[in-house]
Amino acid sequence: MTVTVLGSGTSTGVPIVACACKVCTSAEPENKRLRASILLHGTGPVLIDTGPDLRQQMxxxxxxxxxxxxxxxxxxDHLAGLDDLKPFTFDRAGELTCYANIQTHENIVSKYPYLRDKNPYTTIPRLNVEMLPGNEEDGYEELDIAGLRIQPIRLTHIPKSGVLSTGFVVNRSFGYLTDFKEIHKDDEKHLYNLKALYLGSPLDKLHVSHISHGEGLELIQKFKPEQGYIGHLSHQYLHSELVEKWRGIALPAYDGLVLRF
Ligand SMILES: [Zn+2]
Ligand SMILES: [Zn+2]
Ligand SMILES: [Zn+2]
Known part of the structure; x- marks a missing residue:
């Protein structure tokens, strides 16, 4: 399988609109970070998240x-491009299935009521939005999609307001945990000794809804992947500086990074 990083940036993307800092004005392609998304490829492509940069990423x-x-x-920054899935449903035999945790499912249903229009017009994306199999209390079951075994991981994104997030471990070798502050204890067993572990952390300081870079590096040292990556990066950091700073522990992710397993 392959994993392609489609977006390694935080919610604003980098460059940030109207920012003249050295990262936002850098010409290096590694410093241009679209909103967070990755593409898994088994027997076919599986997309994680549909942020506002989806069209450009596709x-x-x-x-x-x-x-x-x-x-x-x-x-x-993970959902707003949903409607741009439309072209993938034009010539499709059935609907395109999207899997989400309960909060995200409810959010999609309320934000995009036209998806369920009983008399659908031709220009809506034909999506089948399903709940991930299992639940937050007991855990999620492994999915089998495009020849990939995908284990959802329970995460808490914003503990104070109860916002949940879901991570994914693919083929027991690649872990993708983007926006989170806490990992469910019972799901930690899926995260040890992977070939690669990709964590989302925008900033090198404590934050209410994300782990800090320091916390990310600690998790990488705890779970011991062959290679650790940190993405969802903000505009404070040049790619080259992070490569130096994290040497021997992790690499900063960048758009276009391809991992092969
Ligand atoms: Zn995000
Ligand atoms: Zn900037
Ligand atoms: Zn988020």
Missing amino acids: LRAQVQSLAAVLYTHFHY
């Missing part, structure tokens, strides 16, 4: 079809 990675979509959570 064109850039030349994605021709999708087997399914998985959602981590309902925040704008």
Whole structure:
């Protein structure tokens, strides 16, 4: 399988609109970070999240079809491009299935009521939005999509307001945990000794809804993947500086990074 990083940036994307800092004005492609999304590829492509940069990401990675979509959570930077899934449903035999946790499912249903229009017009994306199998209390069951075994991981994104997030471990070798502050204790067993562990952390300081870079590095040292990555990066950091700073522990993710397992 392959994993392509479609977006390694935090919610604003980098460059940030109207920011003249050295990262936002850098010409290096590694410092240009679209909103968080990755593409898994088994026997077909599986997309994680549909942020506002989805259209550009699909064109850039030349994605021709999708087997399914998985959602981590309902925040704008992970969901707002949902309608741009439309082209993948034009010539499709059935609906495109999207899997989400209960909060994200409810959010999609309320934000996009036209998806359930009883007399659907031709220009709506034909999506089948399903709940992930299992639940937050007892845990989630492994999905089998496009030849990939995908284990959802229970995460808390914003503990104070109860916002949940979902991580994914693919083929017991690649872990993708983007927006989170806490990992459910019972799901930690899926995270040890992976080939690669990708964590989301925008900033090098404590934050109410994300782990800090320091906490990310500690988790990488705890779970001991062969290679650790940190993404969902903000505009405070040049890629080259993070490479130096995290040497021997983790690498900063960047748009277009491809991992092969
Ligand atoms: Zn995010
Ligand atoms: Zn900036
Ligand atoms: Zn978020």
